[in-house]
Amino acid sequence: MTDIAHSHTDDHPLDGQARYRTDGLGERVVVLPATCKRGLHQLPAAGFRAVAEQGWILVECLACGEGDQVSQWRLTTCGAVAERAEFDDQPYAGHSLQ
Numbered sequence: 520m521t522d523i524a525h526s527h528t529d530d531h532p533l534d535g536q537a538r539y540r541t542d543g544l545g546e547r548v549v550v551l552p553a554t555c556k557r558g559l560h561q562l563p564a565a566g567f568r569a570v571a572e573q574g575w576i577l578v579e580c581l582a583c584g585e586g587d588q589v590s591q592w593r594l595t596t597c598g599a600v601a602e603r604a605e606f607d608d609q610p611y612a613g614h615s616l617q
């Protein structure tokens with residue numbers, strides 16, 4: 520019996536589902552964690568890079584450094600692309616390493 524359905528290896532597991540809300544203008548807003556995953560930096564102040572891929576979004580902390588996988592958030596996305604992003608730690612409490 521062969522089972523190749525789960526043969527892909529991903530050593531950077533996703534951090535869960537990205538949260539969304541709809542603002543007063545009816546625009547779709549994606550809510551991103553405000554703190555890098557190391558728990559060291561406030562992303563809006565420290566600088567960040569958000570890359571939306573097919574089905575997920577990568578949020579990098581520029582203070583920790585691009586490519587620092589420990590500080591990256593990897594969130595799955597669903598539905599239409601958000602018009603803009605906001606930061607809020609609350610929906611992601613418990614995921615941070617701190």
Ligand SMILES: [Zn+2]
Binds near residue numbers: 581
């Ligand atoms: Zn950081």
